[in-house]
Amino acid sequence: MKIKILKYIFLDLFRSKFILAYTFFLLLMTITVVYIGHDTSKAVISILNIILFIVPLVSIIFGTIHFYNSREFIEFLLTQPVARKSIFWSEYFGLSASLSLSFITGVGLPLIFIGINIQGVYLIISGVLLTLIFVSLAFLASSAVNDRVKGIGLSILIWLYLSVIFDGFVMMIFYLLRDYPLDKIIVGLTSLNPVDLTRILILLQIEISALMGFTGATFQNFFGSITGKIYSLIMLLIWIILPAMISLRVFKRKNF
Amino acid sequence: MQRHTKHIIILCFLLLTLNAFSKDVIVSKDNEINSVKKALAVSENGDRIIVRHGYYRENDIVVDKSVEIYGEDFPVIDLEYNYQGFTVKAGNVSIFGLDIRNIATNYMHDFSGIKIENSNYCTVENNRLYNNFFAVYLAGSDYCTVKNNIITGFAKTESSSGNGIHLWKCKNILIENNETSGHRDGIYFEFVMNTKIINNFSHNNLRYGLHFMFSDSNSYLKNLFRDNGAGVAVMYTKNIEMSENRFEDNWGPSSYGILLKEISNSVIRRNLFVRNTTGIFMEGSDKLMIKENEFRENGFAVKILGNCINDTLLNNNFTANTFDISSNSSRNDNYYSGNYWDKYSGYDLNNDNTGDIPYRPVSLYSIMIEKVPESIIMLKSLITEILDLTEKAMPVFIPESLSDESPRMKMNEYD
Numbered sequence: 001m002k003i004k005i006l007k008y009i010f011l012d013l014f015r016s017k018f019i020l021a022y023t024f025f026l027l028l029m030t031i032t033v034v035y036i037g038h039d040t041s042k043a044v045i046s047i048l049n050i051i052l053f054i055v056p057l058v059s060i061i062f063g064t065i066h067f068y069n070s071r072e073f074i075e076f077l078l079t080q081p082v083a084r085k086s087i088f089w090s091e092y093f094g095l096s097a098s099l100s101l102s103f104i105t106g107v108g109l110p111l112i113f114i115g116i117n118i119q120g121v122y123l124i125i126s127g128v129l130l131t132l133i134f135v136s137l138a139f140l141a142s143s144a145v146n147d148r149v150k151g152i153g154l155s156i157l158i159w160l161y162l163s164v165i166f167d168g169f170v171m172m173i174f175y176l177l178r179d180y181p182l183d184k185i186i187v188g189l190t191s192l193n194p195v196d197l198t199r200i201l202i203l204l205q206i207e208i209s210a211l212m213g214f215t216g217a218t219f220q221n222f223f224g225s226i227t228g229k230i231y232s233l234i235m236l237l238i239w240i241i242l243p244a245m246i247s248l249r250v251f252k253r254k255n256f
Numbered sequence: 257m258q259r260h261t262k263h264i265i266i267l268c269f270l271l272l273t274l275n276a277f278s279k280d281v282i283v284s285k286d287n288e289i290n291s292v293k294k295a296l297a298v299s300e301n302g303d304r305i306i307v308r309h310g311y312y313r314e315n316d317i318v319v320d321k322s323v324e325i326y327g328e329d330f331p332v333i334d335l336e337y338n339y340q341g342f343t344v345k346a347g348n349v350s351i352f353g354l355d356i357r358n359i360a361t362n363y364m365h366d367f368s369g370i371k372i373e374n375s376n377y378c379t380v381e382n383n384r385l386y387n388n389f390f391a392v393y394l395a396g397s398d399y400c401t402v403k404n405n406i407i408t409g410f411a412k413t414e415s416s417s418g419n420g421i422h423l424w425k426c427k428n429i430l431i432e433n434n435e436t437s438g439h440r441d442g443i444y445f446e447f448v449m450n451t452k453i454i455n456n457f458s459h460n461n462l463r464y465g466l467h468f469m470f471s472d473s474n475s476y477l478k479n480l481f482r483d484n485g486a487g488v489a490v491m492y493t494k495n496i497e498m499s500e501n502r503f504e505d506n507w508g509p510s511s512y513g514i515l516l517k518e519i520s521n522s523v524i525r526r527n528l529f530v531r532n533t534t535g536i537f538m539e540g541s542d543k544l545m546i547k548e549n550e551f552r553e554n555g556f557a558v559k560i561l562g563n564c565i566n567d568t569l570l571n572n573n574f575t576a577n578t579f580d581i582s583s584n585s586s587r588n589d590n591y592y593s594g595n596y597w598d599k600y601s602g603y604d605l606n607n608d609n610t611g612d613i614p615y616r617p618v619s620l621y622s623i624m625i626e627k628v629p630e631s632i633i634m635l636k637s638l639i640t641e642i643l644d645l646t647e648k649a650m651p652v653f654i655p656e657s658l659s660d661e662s663p664r665m666k667m668n669e670y671d
Contacts, residue, residue, distance in 0.1 A: 045636070048636060049636060052636075052637070052638070053638060163638050164638050164639050164642065167634055167637050167638070167639035168639050170634070171624070171631055171634060171639060174628045174630050174631045175624075175627070175628055175631075178627065178628045178630075182630045183630065186630055186633055190633060195637075196637065199636060199637060200633065203635060203636065211533060211555040211556070211578060211632065211635065215629060215630045215632055215633050216509065216632065216633075217509060219633065
């Protein structure tokens with residue numbers, strides 16, 4: 001039963017115009033960058049900028065809108081003998097699978113075509129993880145708020161916070177505490193934000209990391225080690241699981 | 257009259273025989289003279305020692321006569337890690353066409369393949385120096401030439417390695433067409449005056465491709481420095497000309513195209529800086545003319561610290577650098593004009609190839625990085641782009657004078 005719902009949601013979404021447009025946009029953008037640059041490392045830097053901006057935004061906004069749009073469908077399913085948990089997970093995985101698949105098609109295929117390297121692999125994994133994280137956050141926002149407009153507003157705010165406002169605060173902290181040794185604090189602070197964490201993980205893979213001087217070296221020491229990699233993976237997984245679990249909890253108790 | 261003629265004839269005869277005194281000494285494996293040392297023992301000033309192709313196990317060869325040592329088809333002088341190679345202690349010595357290899361490491365005597373001590377007018381040409389501690393070492397010698405040598409080292413750590421071409425307290429030297437790699441510094445100068453360094457290729461050295469201190473009035477032309485640990489360092493010097501050199505791929509956390517420290521009255525012209533972490537790093541340098549250079553794909557094209565004054569950046573091209581100019585000072589004492597900046601977004605109404613609004617080459621984020629180095633971790637994030645955009649729209653933090661009043665619309669072209 002659960003698989004059936006999942007399959008239905010996935011196929012329904014994957015055929016939707018929006019996902020097709022998203023795939024096409026990513027594909028076009030990556031091909032353009034790759035064919036202008038002809039070099040995977042340089043392509044990675046250009047794609048990175050867009051991924052850190054587009055992927056979270058699309059995932060969270062589309063996720064929120066999708067959740068509100070399928071409210072009637074969910075209500076209908078709830079009348080059937082299906083556990084709320086399986087409805088929730090079907091929705092979650094259906095949505096994130098279709099978004100991830102279109103990301104892999106859009107960005108991964110052109111990269112594989114020109115010869116993928118470790119940086120490209122990092123890019124694709126981070127993109128998929130970012131998709132999962134922001135779908136989780138979208139579900140959190142939309143299950144927490146009943147009103148559609150408020151829900152979308154909340155998810156835009158979450159995106160804005162993680163993409164811009166958080167970094168602004170971190171920069172402010174740097175500036176205020178500039179007389180103190182900060183490198184350890186920075187590692188701690190930035191790993192609290194999934195967008196920063198993925199950005200730094202990818203930057204450390206490409207040669208631009210040499211610009212980062214001793215701060216970069218501190219990061220390289222930490223994130224270059226196995227412990228650091230496991231730590232950052234765990235941090236990203238927490239960002240996926242925690243919002244999803246909270247919204248599942250809300251979803252279970254919700255009075256439709 | 258008769259007597260005079262006789263004298264002249266005798267004089268002519270003497271001159272002829274003088275020439276005949278200089279002879280060729282042949283060194284060969286099957287010869288009685290089967291080592292350079294033996295040849296030196298039997299030769300006089302002005303002789304020529306011809307070393308036939310072969311493998312000679314020798315070391316500590318002291319050349320105290322003005323001879324020419326000529327290797328045929330690169331005879332190998334293997335020092336077998338025992339001592340050092342040639343020590344020249346006489347003027348007018350030339351060493352030509354030898355293959356000198358495998359020297360021992362010695363910090364007390366700076367063991368070298370060819371060491372020229374207090375001797376003038378010497379020539380080191382067409383040699384191959386392989387796996388040496390120091391390769392060519394000139395100390396207190398003037399008017400010498402080091403030319404067409406291929407110098408390859410296998411330095412492992414900075415502290416346990418020597419330099420490719422090392423000059424100490426020399427004047428009027430010509431260093432041309434050499435290739436040095438794998439040493440600590442490719443070319444090292446200390447207290448060297450009026451010297452020309454032309455067309456050398458210095459690459460993959462552990463520390464600097466070229467390193468000089470207290471060496472005034474030298475010129476560096478058409479050299480290529482690539483992939484050295486820390487690029488090129490120029491310190492405590494004045495009246496330098498650096499033209500048409502190329503600085504490539506000096507990429508690493510502490511790498512520079514050129515590191516300038518306490519340099520004054522010098523010209524840096526028509527050089528190419530590609531893929532360096534920092535193209536030019538300037539500290540305490542004044543009255544420099546940086547003109548018609550090309551900066552491409554560097555992390556920071558030019559870093560100018562606040563203690564640099566009266567420097568001019570004229571008609572340079574800046575393309576595809578992450579940051580164009582970076583400074584730690586909120587004042588500006590340097591002059592920028594006629595440069596091409598690929599990030600310039602102004603317009604040119606009268607079509608004179610000069611932008612109508614000034615370009616500000618320093619971004620707010622790069623100032624932030626100088627003030628708080630840790631903030632480099634925000635590289636490529638959205639917040640930094642927003643910061644730069646707002647500063648561009650309403651300049652508040654960047655000094656008003658730090659701008660190029662006549663930025664070029666098209667790349668400067670040099671012929």
